[in-house]
Each structure stands twice: as C-alpha cells, then as structure tokens.
Amino acid sequence: MASATDVIVIGAGPAGLAAAHHLTEGGMRVTVLEATERVGGRMATDTVDGFRLDHGPQLLNTAYPELHRAGGLRGLPLAPLAPGALVRSGGRAYRVGGPSGTRAPLGSARDRARLGTALDRLAATPTRRITARPESTAALALAGRGFAPRTVEHFLRPLLAALLCDAELGTSSRVADIVLRGFARGRACLPVGGAARLPERLAATLPPGTIRFGVRAAHVAANAVHTVDGAELPCRGVVVATDAHAAAALLPGLRVPGFHPVTVVHHAAPAAPLREPVLVLDADRLGPVSHTYPATAIDPTRAPTGRALVTSVVLGPPPDGSDDKTIRAHLADLYDTSTDRWDLLSLRTTAHCVPAMPPPHDLRRPVRLLAGLYVCGDHRDTSTIQGALFSGRRAAAAALRDLSADVPPRAA
Known part of the structure; x- marks a missing residue:
C-alpha cells in the first residue's frame, strides 16, 4: 500500500519548517516529526510575568533574503534597530553610523x-x-x-x-x-513578540495536521523513519532537520562542528536605559557582556505596560566569579545609568548555541546524502537564521528533484 506521506521531515525548527513549506509547495505530502511539544528548536521564547524572553541571541537582518522568499514569512512583523551602533570605549559612548x-x-x-x-x-x-x-x-x-x-x-x-x-x-x-x-x-531587527514568532508563523501556514508533536526518531532510512516507541513510518524521502548532534546520531558519519556557547541575560527595568532602539557594543571588553540592547525600545510588546526589558549577551558562559551583580555593574557602565533596581528575569547558557565556522568553511555543505535522504540546518550553511532557512530550501529542492518524477497522482 502506498504511503500517505511522501517526505518526513525530522525537526520543527526553522530549517525543518522551511523545508516542509518548500516541499508542500512542490506538491509533496509532508509530515514533520517534532520530539518536543513546540516548534522552533533553539529559536524559542518564554513568557515570564508578561515579559517575552528569547532563549537565543539571534538578531535577524532585514536584508536576509529568506525572510522575503520563504512561504509563510512574507509580512512577518519585524522591529528594526537603529542603524549603526552605540560603542562604549574608554569610558565614553560613541554613536557609530547613526543619524x-x-x-x-x-x-x-x-x-x-x-x-x-x-x-x-x-x-x-x-x-x-x-x-x-x-x-x-x-x-x-x-x-x-x-x-x-x-x-x-x-x-x-x-x-x-x-x-x-x-x-x-x-x-x-x-x-x-x-x-x-x-x-x-x-537593518538588524527582532521579530515582533519574540523570536518564537518566526517558527510559529511558519508552522501556522503549513497544512493542518502536518506536524506531529512528541514523536522522536530513532533510526532513519531513505524510505522510512523508525521512532523510539517502535513505530515504522513509511515514506519516499527523509529530511533530517535537527541540530548537528542529533543529526549525527541519526546519520552516522555526519561531521559535527564545534560550537560557540552563549549566555543570554534578560533584566526588567523601571524604564528603558535608552530611548533609541540601538545595539550597544563593548569595545573595551572590561566586563562579561559583549553586547546589549534595550529590547522594549525596539519592540514594546516584549514587556508589560510600564516596564522595560533589557537583553544582553555574554559570549560563552559567564566568567568564573561572575554573577548577576557583576553583569549589572557592567551594564551600568555600558548604559551609563544605575542598574540597582533592575531585576534578573533569566540567565540562560546554551553550550551548543552557534555552530562554529572556522576556515576553511564550506558555505554550501551538502544537503543531499543520497536519493531520498537529506539533511539541513544552520550547520549546513551559515550559523544564522538565514543559513538555517536557506538550507531548508536547498534540502527541499534536492528532494523535489529526486522524487518529483514519480509522484503518485492524488485523488481528485
């Protein structure tokens, strides 16, 4: 009996959802398997006391081609930062590239x-x-x-x-x-309402029932996926769209890159430390924070009325001995304001946050392993949301080339 699914996509992060969109638009019957109960992977947002807190450090860019090409993302509300940056150097702030x-x-x-x-x-x-x-x-x-x-x-x-x-x-x-x-x-930008809005938008515009939550793949082949609960799901092709470690577990021999660990810190403040929605950079590197931005000056929906959200990034885990007091002291210098009344909402370190891209780096790592078996994710292109989305497009295009010639006719 013919399978009811042409292609199974494993993973409902940005790459997998993008691949599912392109495959669906190409006439394929697609099922997305997601081991957790939500879409997005590392592109996630928590809601805490009315604040929208992103897990990761992702700043998007209005120039990302896939934000305008990917089905489901056209019209995604974006909140742009001001051009340039505010650079703290030698105890002073310098506006670079602004008005x-x-x-x-x-x-x-x-x-x-x-x-x-x-x-x-x-x-x-x-x-x-x-x-x-x-x-x-x-x-x-x-x-x-x-x-x-x-x-x-x-x-x-x-x-x-x-x-x-x-x-x-x-x-x-x-x-x-x-x-x-x-x-x-x-322009650097944020999705209005939190990073999770991007994968949620992709998921919402797929055909109903496409995504199956709480299903974890154990083994894959070009014509079937075996799940950890013993089910065998037949198909004509499989796209592995997980993070690099999970992909290598399903596809032995796949190279796993190194990673940059990143810590994202969110603070609630009585008022925004800056009115301008600008990226603040630390040129002196005298504290743990690499860069920070007044999130609610960029996107007011990220905090309840009357409060402000400040988001900061430490490249790596916080240094030994660093705690919230140390981070707030550094932020006080960067914003030239008191942070005594700032409240820590979240401090999250992700060890395998951003795939490293040292030279030599293949900007178009293969997504087709063999006919019927494909892989995508930010570890296949550039370690950005653009790279993840584009790798999904490339994997879908490869699958469509292999499988479209003998797509069975659908019932009228």
Whole structure:
C-alpha cells in the first residue's frame, strides 16, 4: 500500500519548517516529526510575568533574503534597530553610523570615509565574489584590510563578535564578509513578540495536521523513519532537520562542528536605559557582556505596560566569579545609568548555541546524502537564521528533484 506521506521531515525548527513549506509547495505530502511539544528548536521564547524572553541571541537582518522568499514569512512583523551602533570605549559612548554620523574614536575623517566606502562596496558585492576571496580568520582579515587600527578595535571587531557570537573572531573571513554585508545592506531587527514568532508563523501556514508533536526518531532510512516507541513510518524521502548532534546520531558519519556557547541575560527595568532602539557594543571588553540592547525600545510588546526589558549577551558562559551583580555593574557602565533596581528575569547558557565556522568553511555543505535522504540546518550553511532557512530550501529542492518524477497522482 502506498504511503500517505511522501517526505518526513525530522525537526520543527526553522530549517525543518522551511523545508516542509518548500516541499508542500512542490506538491509533496509532508509530515514533520517534532520530539518536543513546540516548534522552533533553539529559536524559542518564554513568557515570564508578561515579559517575552528569547532563549537565543539571534538578531535577524532585514536584508536576509529568506525572510522575503520563504512561504509563510512574507509580512512577518519585524522591529528594526537603529542603524549603526552605540560603542562604549574608554569610558565614553560613541554613536557609530547613526543619524549624527560616525565620529571618534574611529580616527580621522579619512578613516571614517574609508570605512563607509568599504561597507558600501561590500554591500554591492555578490556572494560568488566573496566566496572566491582568499580565506583566513575574520581577525586576520580585518588586520589586513587597511583599516585604521582604531576603526578595527573600536567598531568592526566588537560588531563582528556580536553578529557572529565569536569573541575571538576565529570565524571564516568569507562568512564574516557575508554577515558584514548584511549589516551594510539592511537593518538588524527582532521579530515582533519574540523570536518564537518566526517558527510559529511558519508552522501556522503549513497544512493542518502536518506536524506531529512528541514523536522522536530513532533510526532513519531513505524510505522510512523508525521512532523510539517502535513505530515504522513509511515514506519516499527523509529530511533530517535537527541540530548537528542529533543529526549525527541519526546519520552516522555526519561531521559535527564545534560550537560557540552563549549566555543570554534578560533584566526588567523601571524604564528603558535608552530611548533609541540601538545595539550597544563593548569595545573595551572590561566586563562579561559583549553586547546589549534595550529590547522594549525596539519592540514594546516584549514587556508589560510600564516596564522595560533589557537583553544582553555574554559570549560563552559567564566568567568564573561572575554573577548577576557583576553583569549589572557592567551594564551600568555600558548604559551609563544605575542598574540597582533592575531585576534578573533569566540567565540562560546554551553550550551548543552557534555552530562554529572556522576556515576553511564550506558555505554550501551538502544537503543531499543520497536519493531520498537529506539533511539541513544552520550547520549546513551559515550559523544564522538565514543559513538555517536557506538550507531548508536547498534540502527541499534536492528532494523535489529526486522524487518529483514519480509522484503518485492524488485523488481528485
């Protein structure tokens, strides 16, 4: 008897949901198996006393192509940050790239003009030219690009560390260029209402009954999925869309990358420490916080009326001896305000948060293992939401090429 499902997608994170969308649009009958009781994977949001608290450090970008191409995401409400950043350096705050322009400590007018020209040129550079460049680490590439040292240390280094979640900038220079190009082309942004809104939107626009919750896969083949409770689910193709460790458990031999651990800290404040919805960077690296932003100045829906939410990111686990008092002291310096009345809402460290992308890094790691068996996730492209969504598109396209020739006719 023919299977009622053409393709089984394992995992209801952004990559798996994107793959399910593209497969459904291509005429496939799709079932998504999700081991937990919710969609989103690491892209999750908790509600605590009316505050919407993201698990992860994801800042999206309005220039991500998949936010405009992926079915179900068109029209997703996004809350953009102000252009540029507020950089704390030498005990002072400098607005970089904002309405007032770029000013010290980035050096002379010539240095600032060189930075602007470089970013404009990068914004216009196609991906194929970036991937043809010699590859090194992001740190080495910055040192060799001819920027003034102050431009690198007081803006580009802390900015890329925040965007890549990589404090030492050991990431591939090609990946760094692609991420910096997005910064130059678009605006950093947050999904209105929390990070979980993105996968929830994808899930809501799939056909009813597509997602089966509480079903964990134990073994996979090109024509079936075996679950931990002993069920065998026949199909014509399988897309493994889990995190890298779970994918390797189902697909022996799949390489697991290293990871950058990240800690996300949320504080409730009586009022927003800044009115402007801007990313705050620490160029001095004198405390545990890499970057922070006044979340409710960006997206007011993230806190109850009359309260403010401040979200901060530590790259790695908090250093030994660091606690909330240490973090708040650092935030007091970064925002130049008292944090004595700030309340800790959440401090969450995710050990396997962001797949590392050191050189040499394949920007298009294979998603087709064999006819009928595919894999996708942020560990297959770039370690961003754009990379996760695009890998889902690539896996679906490969499956459609393999399976569409003999799709059985549907009943009228």
